[in-house]
Amino acid sequence: MSKGVLLVNLGSPDSTDPKDVKRYLDEFLMDERVIDVPYWARTLLVRGIILNTRPKKSAEAYQKIWWEEGSPLMVLSERLQAKVDELTSVPIALAMRYGKPSIKSGLQELQDKGVDEVLVFPLYPQFAMATTETILVLAEELRKKHFPKMEFTSVPAFYNHADYIRVLANSIGERLEGVDYEHLLFSYHGVPERHIRKSDITRSHCKMDDKCCQTPSAAHQFCYRHQCFETTRLVAEYLGLEKDKYSVSFQSRLGFDPWLKPYTDRTIERLGLEGTKKLAIVTPAFVSDCLETLEEIAMEGKEIFEEVGGKEFTVVPCLNDRDEWVKVLARWIDEWAMQPVASPEE
Known part of the structure; x- marks a missing residue:
């Protein structure tokens, strides 16, 4: 063949x-x-x-x-x-x-x-x-x-593959080298919460709480939420990030149904209101920059951050080529x- x-x-x-x-x-x-x-x-x-x-x-x-x-x-x-x-x-x-x-x-x-x-x-x-x-x-x-x-x-899905984690972490480290950021936000594309439950092959594991994504389960093979948190954990571990220096959020919701939380726009706003002046953001759900990264994050996100007192907004490019x-x-x-x-x- x-x-x-x-x-x-x-x-x-x-x-x-x-x-x-x-x-x-x-x-x-x-x-x-x-x-x-x-x-x-x-x-x-x-x-x-x-x-x-x-x-x-x-x-x-x-x-x-x-x-x-x-x-x-x-x-x-x-x-x-x-x-x-x-x-x-x-x-x-x-x-x-x-x-x-x-x-x-x-x-x-x-x-x-x-x-x-x-x-x-x-x-x-x-x-x-x-x-x-x-x-x-x-x-x-x-x-x-x-x-x-x-x-x-x-x-x-290669969200936890050692090669992918290394490349992603290196791209973040390279972009933020010399950047005096206070917080690193990992922003993933959002999906409705019901998608997570529909993808649960065990039909019982996904509770959308603080425990299910950290509790080993066959459901994780197809659980987007778990995989986002795991990518973040592995990259943070690779880069040696302190736990209070990074967090996860989800962007691009549509309609009125519950989507994965916390929402990126509200998280950016909250961080600014709490006094964060220098924010860095990376979008690991995408390997190529697109409308969601270039406009929604790099432009709209920056505008939100500056409106609440933020001063420096650093966007890490996707892996691209x-x-x-x-x-x-x-x-x-x-x-x-x-x-x-x-x-x-x-």
């Missing part, structure tokens, strides 16, 4: 035109693993309310962070793909869960190169319904319908590619 890899990131509108943003948001928000309510309710909410109000505002936000080459997320993902491709022994294709290039087009690209065994690689360190799971489900649907002779292997990160991905891929193909008898 011939092997190849499909790197998959979130996606981006084709442009900052409100029509393109609306098309992108429709695909994104109509995903049943993003807004997990019955189809009729999701349609009413998304197409009856959100898409009539949000595209223009979102387009304005994209305009603030858009690069000359295009969407930062797309440009950075393409740079990552190109660098990894140079270092690996198998073909590397790039796809987006929403927008272009699609997962279908990425699989077609690999098939055209003779690939029939694909490593599906969601570029998310932590597992979540709205990220990793939706990628794997769609990829499998496409395989059955269009690529029945292909075989898939998927990369599990950092050479150390590229080498780790290339090594993981080559280790997979060198594994022998199991015979039918095995």
Whole structure:
């Protein structure tokens, strides 16, 4: 069998035109693993309310962070793909869960190169319904319908992998070298609390309290909340951070249902009101900088902090196409590619 890899990131509108943003948001928000309510309710909410109000505002936000080459997320993902491709022994294709290039087009690209065994690689360190799971489900649907002779292997969440922790910690240490910050905030993408319960394979472990994420359980394999806290703990340990010098928060909530707490915007505000003057922030749920990191955190977060008396707001970039990160991905891929193909008898 011939092997190849499909790197998959979130996606981006084709442009900052409100029509393109609306098309992108429709695909994104109509995903049943993003807004997990019955189809009729999701349609009413998304197409009856959100898409009539949000595209223009979102387009304005994209305009603030858009690069000359295009969407930062797309440009950075393409740079990552190109660098990894140079270092690996198998073909590397790039796809987006929403927008272009699609997962279908990425699989077609690999098939055209003779690939029939694909490593599906969601570029998310932590597992979540709205990220990793939706990628794997769609990829499998496409395989059955269009690529029945292909075989898939998927990369599990790497939130606690020693290589990832080292690279993430080094990127933070490098950015904050010489920076006299008072507190480091680890801000992760938010999800509804019900997503955590739905992902609980034990059906009983996740209580969303201060104990369940620290109590060993099979549920942690798919628990986004646990994985966020564990990434933070391991990075803090690697960097030798004192416990009162860092904390965790969750950003980007939508609607009125309970989402993971504490919320990033309120945490930034609280820290400022409590007297923190120099705040640093890192966003480990993303490997590529995007709207949520460049606009919501670096711009809106800074504005909130300064409004309550904060003076210095330092943002740690995502891993993007950092050479150390590229080498780790290339090594993981080559280790997979060198594994022998199991015979039918095995």
